[in-house]
Amino acid sequence: MRRFEFGRMPSGEVVEAVEIRNAKGMRLRVISYGAAIQGLDVPDRHGRAADVVLGYAELQPYLARPEFFGAAIGRYANRIAGGAFVLDGQRHTLATNEGTNTLHGGPGGFHNVLWRIDAARGGDAPCVQLSYRSPDGEQGFPGELDVRVIYALDGDDTLRITFEATTDEPTVVSLTSHPYFNLAGAGSGRTIHGHQVELAADAYTPIDASGVPTGEIRAVEGSPFDLRTRTVLDEPLRSHHVELAQVNGFDHNFVLRDGVTREPKFAARVTEPHSGRSLEVLTTEPGLQFYTGQKLGAGQAATRALFHPHDGFAMEPQFFPDSPNRPDFPSTRLDPGRTYRHVSLYRFSVE
Secondary structure: EEEEEEOOOOOOOOOEEEEEOOOOOEEEEEEEEEOOEEEEEEEEEOOOOEEEEEOOOOOOOHHOOOOOOOOOEOOOOOOEEEEEEOOOOOOEEOOOEOOEEEEEEOOOHHOOOOOOEEEEEOOOEEEEOOOOEOOOOOOHOOOOOOEEEEEEEEEEEEEEEEEEEOOOEEEEEEEEEEOOEEOOOOOOOOOOOOOOEOOEEOOOOOEEEOOEEEOOOOOOOOOOOOOOOOOOOOOHHHOOEEEEHOOOOOOOEEEOOOOOOOOEEEEEEEOOOOOOOOEEEEOOOOEEEOOOOOOOOOOOOOOOOOOOOOOOEEEEEEHHHHHHHHOOOOEEEEEEEEOOOEEOOOOOEEE
16 A cells, blocks of 8 residues: 655645555555546456556646546536425525536535545555545535545455445435546557447436436337447447437446345446456446546647547446436435445456
């Protein structure tokens, strides 16, 4: 385990980094800004390690470009339509950061705050634990929320991410982690088009032009959203399907077969043939947002952008988008005396 200064906030506060590794050569780097995964080194089929997540080597790009690289997302992952919801008859108006919608908790969401590193250890069970106290009314959400996230490396090359949260008054919560993966390596020069994807989802939630679910749960059969068997990602991305063309790729919530579970269940598998790296995702959550990174580098001059469209993909286990406004979706309500808990596994292997 190594702990060091990564940079300083404009206020002068220190942003720390922690690096842990397991015995097989897997190495994880986490920074306290946004509790973000800054790097994850994983060996390929020849034993050569490469960083498989997109991240910046310095703090300033994280502050200047809110692309959620590797961040812990909250209080509410994904979109809340119109930046508002009603809970127990009271309307709560949220900060918006994507048109009229609130995305990933708003402009001052958990991705954009400094977390506290509570514990970090190496050895046989390396892990990092961070925490954050979100005050009542932050970004418009009710209740004071105490949150912690634990990143742990298991001996079988698995990154285990555990979120827990408690509140002092009724609120809504959906937390996730937002790493962008490229299994060929973040600096390989290869896009994700050649990655092979499999999702354990028989349905998805269609979206409107702003990216918010329409409320329908639609079967994937007969569409490019049918990723139930291994599919080369380039095929659906080039399909010109109207819903994919609407957002220039995947940015959709897939409905996982088993819903909310106590223990993580299989959600997805992604393989990159050139390196042989394979990633299996397991989660306790009912949904998986699959995003193919089509907006990466948006608004930056081509010579200044470090990453470009389809340089990485995100698989974000979470509750469904806009659930606070959709009573037919699984509830994201959290009451005092109860603990929100979300566990996801990112398990790596080679083929």
